[in-house]
Amino acid sequence: MTGTPSAAPLAPLGAGDPETVGGYRLAAVLGTGGMGKVYLSHTPGGRPLALKVIRPEFGEDPEFRRRFRREVQSAQRVQGLFTAPVIDFDTEGAQPWLATAYVPGSSLAHAVTGHGALPLRSVLLLTVGVAEALHVIHGAGIIHRDLKPANVLLASDGPRVIDFGIAHAADSTALTGTGVSVGTPAFMAPEQASAGTVTPATDIFALGQIAAYAAIGAPAYGNGSSHAVLYRIVHEEPDLSRVPPELLPLVARCLSRDPAGRPGLGEIIDTCRALSPDELRQGGDWLPREVAASITERLRVPGPATPAPQQSPVTPTPTVFSPHQPPAPGAVPPPGSAPFDAAAAPTQSAPATPGQHLPPPPAHRAPYPPVTGHYPGPPAPSRPAKRTGLIVAASVAGAVVALGVVLALLPDGGPDGGKDRAGTPGSSAGADPDKGGTPERTDPEPVSYRGLSIPENHAVMLADSPPRPTEDGWESADLYFEPERLNVVEQDEIRTRNGSMVLLTGGRKGSLATCRTETRFTREIRLDQLSRGSQVCLLSDAGHIAVVTYRGRSGAGDPSGYIDVDLTVWRNAEEPREGR
The missing domain is CATH 1.10.510.10 (Transferase(Phosphotransferase) domain 1)
Structure with missing residues (x-):
């Protein structure tokens, strides 16, 4: 434009x-x-x-x-x-x-x-x-x-x-x-x-x-x-x-x-x-x-407009830069607006200063980076605490009663009486940390999907069972097929926006242990780097791990553009983590 x-x-x-x-x-x-x-x-x-x-x-x-x-x-x-x-x-x-x-x-x-x-x-x-x-x-x-x-x-x-x-x-x-x-x-x-x-x-x-x-x-x-x-x-x-x-x-x-x-x-x-x-x-x-x-x-551009004066000492006037405010009880937010989380908003009785709540830029970004989303709205007004002592006392008493009920319902009358709490197949619990052990995560069973076709500009999420390519959600896709002709990439690529990938070379075969030990990470791999049978480790930030086996792409005479892959997925193989 x-x-x-x-x-x-x-x-x-x-x-x-x-x-x-x-x-x-x-x-x-x-x-x-x-x-x-x-x-x-x-x-x-x-x-x-x-x-x-x-x-x-x-x-x-x-x-x-x-x-x-x-x-x-x-x-x-x-x-x-x-x-x-x-x-x-x-x-x-x-x-x-x-x-x-x-x-x-x-x-x-x-x-x-x-x-x-x-x-x-x-x-x-x-x-x-x-x-x-x-x-x-x-x-x-x-x-x-x-x-x-x-x-x-x-x-x-x-x-x-x-x-x-x-x-x-x-x-x-x-x-x-x-x-x-x-x-x-x-x-x-x-x-x-x-x-x-x-x-x-x-x-x-x-x-x-x-x-x-x-x-x-x-x-x-x-x-x-x-x-x-x-x-x-x-x-x-x-x-x-x-x-x-x-x-x-x-x-x-x-x-x-x-x-x-x-x-x-x-x-x-x-x-x-x-x-x-x-x-x-x-x-x-x-x-x-x-x-x-x-x-x-x-250079003589007009400066920012001055905020309107406060009309009420309780509800602060939104800043001129981000005039979003908490919706009234029962109000329906406008289409496209983000939900307001009153619990997450800082408590403050004075009006917000412009720029006061702008989060600092990530360390890897440029000094004046682009940001996704919108600047946050003003904080929710503070409310005076009422009868705090009675509320705390009631909460403690309720917690004690609930704990007694839970202990009574446990097998053999206590937390140590259960026979299938730790060490059973499929359990994520390991040794008892109270006895000097370290909790361990039991490896999940792999699930395989053969002959999955991923059309151009379609995304796959490893959490889906079975994975179904979709045009929605590509911004956070675990696996995405991006063709060259969209003027975004110079070559046909597979990409991930929610994790990292590793192309296995030298005859290495994909497995859960192999993918866990790899440290060569990327977010995109060109199709011209792949041949039939090439394998890629895919580690999603949600904790899922998969081996992607490339089986080829559609021919020149095919009216659809797509790639064929096999997927072997280990769901929840690791703790969720921030993107690499």
């Missing part, structure tokens, strides 16, 4: 704009695009962000939702210096949305429209910055597919590439034939325009178009109707007569009709460095003065 800048840096909210989305209070309109509208909002700590709300028509399409969910998950992996990272999202609500870091700068499209072509040094810095962004994006297994001047923002310290891969969510949905336009024909590659084929080289073609656009101030294939532009891209040569002669050979190679003839990203960066008389360094002087002035104007 693209937030196309308006003539003004920011626009006020209109009559049809919501006041809050996903707990974020909206401050202004940043732009609109084919897939929705982009708003300015703030994190609880006051950092500005761009919140992109998907159009209701897309949200009603199940195929779009599935693809959008996958693309957002993939976009979280992109953490480059020339990209806008994903901060928060909701793919399941009535109207899906995505929040990214706010970039205080106009788009390349806006800058060129308002101020004309950029000087050569700015074009070189723009090109190397976008090339570095694409290197990170491609490294995460994503093809941008919709790289164009509106998706390149000009910040004070260099360009930022946005909306990588998100346009793919709208491909092949019911809306593509209803007049809803998502892509920009003027910046498509020939193979994308003619056959819908996309590879990393597709983004190289778009990068050449962007460099030419910035250097001459107009699209290399001209303007006009979509059909006319697409025809020229597929059948005619671009107009590069006004491209600076130093830059012309590089741009011409990027715009080769043959994807194999286009340069790689590393070569593009090296060529731009060689073309520059000075060392290329991103900084405050990388743009012309008039373009840089528009960045200064966009």
Whole structure:
């Protein structure tokens, strides 16, 4: 989705704009695009962000939702210096949305429209910055597919590439034939325009178009109707007569009709460095003065709204960033909302401070990481304790009575009289810890399932008996078949999102003991690494262990795409654990 800048840096909210989305209070309109509208909002700590709300028509399409969910998950992996990272999202609500870091700068499209072509040094810095962004994006297994001047923002310290891969969510949905336009024909590659084929080289073609656009101030294939532009891209040569002669050979190679003839990203960066008389360094002087002035104007974003005053000393007013509050007794929560757990909420009588309850980021994440879910709402108000002594005394007395009843019901009148408590087959108890022993877990009996077919984009959970592939629940799947063509991975893969996998090599055979002793863990294995009979240890975070035996995949003439596996499962073989 693209937030196309308006003539003004920011626009006020209109009559049809919501006041809050996903707990974020909206401050202004940043732009609109084919897939929705982009708003300015703030994190609880006051950092500005761009919140992109998907159009209701897309949200009603199940195929779009599935693809959008996958693309957002993939976009979280992109953490480059020339990209806008994903901060928060909701793919399941009535109207899906995505929040990214706010970039205080106009788009390349806006800058060129308002101020004309950029000087050569700015074009070189723009090109190397976008090339570095694409290197990170491609490294995460994503093809941008919709790289164009509106998706390149000009910040004070260099360009930022946005909306990588998100346009793919709208491909092949019911809306593509209803007049809803998502892509920009003027910046498509020939193979994308003619056959819908996309590879990393597709983004190289778009990068050449962007460099030419910035250097001459107009699209290399001209303007006009979509059909006319697409025809020229597929059948005619671009107009590069006004491209600076130093830059012309590089741009011409990027715009080769043959994807194999286009340069790689590393070569593009090296060529731009060689073309520059000075060392290329991103900084405050990388743009012309008039373009840089528009960045200064966009830095004056309106701050977060002030919370409404307290109306009651008992119930605190929700913060402006996360206006969720405990439902009234008997109230039905709105669709898509998370249940409020009053017992889990901290007790506090004063209103919540914005950002006060935001959990710290995990240690393995980037300093400003994306987070899944929404910021928590305000704490539940504290209530004065009443007759605490009587309640405690009654609880203790009740516990003593209950304990006496339980002991009386035990075999042979006590806890040591039972003959089948420990050591019996199938029991999880071992030696008595009170007598110096250590409890042990008895190995479960394996259960085998032969000839299980897992279709593309389907998940299997080891706890199910028998395991049945399903399209739901892939975010926490024990085993998932992910094909290459979804623009998320470069090769067909099997994946786990709820544990770890180990490919057994060297003739090793899968067993419970083997899987327990392995320490080589991964979450994805390419199908080209497997042959018929290959075995994979699968250890789920829920404590189940399985040996997956690969039996092959569907043939080219099969109308369905799937893989065949055998599963041997040891359920509850280990204690549940956090993901590796």
